[in-house]
Amino acid sequence: MDYSISLQKHMRMLCKTIGARPAGSAKNKAAVDYVAGVLRQCGLEVRLQEFDCMDWKNFGAVLRVDGCDVPVTASEYSLPCEIEAELCCVDSVEALQNAELTGKIAVMHGDLCKEPLMPKNFQFYNPGEHKQIIALLEEKNPAAIITAAPTKDHIIADGDFNIPCAIVSAEQLDVFKQSASRRAKLTINAERIPSKAHNVIAAYGKQSEKVCFSAHIDTKPTTPGALDNASGVSALLTFAESLSGKEFPFQIEIVLFNGEDYYSTPGEIAFMSSLSTEYRLAVNVDGIGLKNSATSVSFYSCAPEIENRIMKRVEQTTGIERIDPWPMGDHMLFASCGIPTVAITASDIFSLMGSVLHSPDDNMEKIDIDILSSTARFLESCADGWERDKDIFTKS
Structure with a gap:
């Protein structure tokens, strides 16, 4: 043979x-x-x-900050969205606890993006810190989330998590921090099909x-x-x-x-x-x-x-x-x-x-x-x- x-x-x-x-x-x-x-x-x-x-179908994503396009990708299993909202950057659990995120676009970076977060219903392994971050995000209820990680990892890839999520490179972080308007428009074209x-x-x-x-x-x-x-x-x-x-x-x-x-x-x-x-x-x-x-x-x-x-x-x-x-x-x-x-x-x-x-x-x-x-x-x-x-x- x-x-x-x-x-x-x-x-x-x-x-x-x-x-x-x-x-x-x-x-x-x-x-x-x-x-x-x-x-x-x-x-x-x-x-x-x-x-x-x-x-899960991904038809692309578009992100504009101060009138300029920023390279962006939909997180795996994300819900679709088309929103324009205020930006709020958070880099730690403490910052997340203290932030007012309702109706805003949360930009996660730093310690919050040091590793992919386990899906909320993953049965075999789910660290307490991951559960805490996911629970806080759901409690704070941002209109959407953008993760800025130093790797290609999808920090949030969870079909049971119902806040739209997108990914940018950590190199793009200054775009958000230095934004004059502190606002962004995010469109995610995606679909979850049973x-x-x-x-x-x-x-x-x-x-x-x-x-x-x-x-x-x-x-x-x-x-x-x-x-x-x-x-x-x-x-x-x-x-x-x-x-x-x-x-x-x-x-x-x-x-x-x-x-x-x-x-x-x-x-x-x-x-x-x-x-x-x-x-x-x-x-x-x-x-x-x-x-x-x-x-x-x-x-x-x-x-x-x-x-x-x-x-x-x-x-x-x-x-x-x-x-x-x-x-x-x-x-x-x-x-x-x-x-x-x-x-x-x-x-x-x-x-x-x-x-x-x-x-x-x-x-x-x-x-x-x-x-x-x-x-x-x-x-x-x-x-x-x-x-x-x-x-x-x-x-x-």
């Missing part, structure tokens, strides 16, 4: 033919249909797990005990998502193509989550609502194949015997190394339930957060097909030989 040809085919389909595929969109549905078709052709039994979400999306769950074998291989299929709205996460999906599709005729002591389950890059992770919540107690191991793949980077594995809730078994495969594979656990991503769904879990990613992926990932720059030029092929072969090697090692996965 030529891994490179298969991986290139899947990557081109997801990144170029389909492109950005946020949950709820028509392109997301096209991606789901494509991967489900590939898995069925591989002989796997496929089911689609449906959930509610929204298809929609549905699906997780793809595929099974190879009929055994009750399962080993799960997972990756997320969705992207942010403006990125082809090569690293995040067409690479992981393509690796699992290629892995599925290698299964035909093989026998395992466990059912091999391939789960393609939908919604990891959606503000409320609805696909993950839907999956968790029916999580099986029969998982013996979960392997999540996200952000692999990065040029000039090793591939990493990390372990969660794993017995030493499981770690040792997989580390033997690591030592036999060039370019794969072990790193410390990192508590972000779909692997934590399994780990938090005590299921032995392995996360596979590019070792250098973390340096791309806030720059390449979630942006148009996350394209196929960032992918090394040889590294991606090596990782796909590593997945296959991890699955081989389980009939000899079944005892180490047996729950006490």
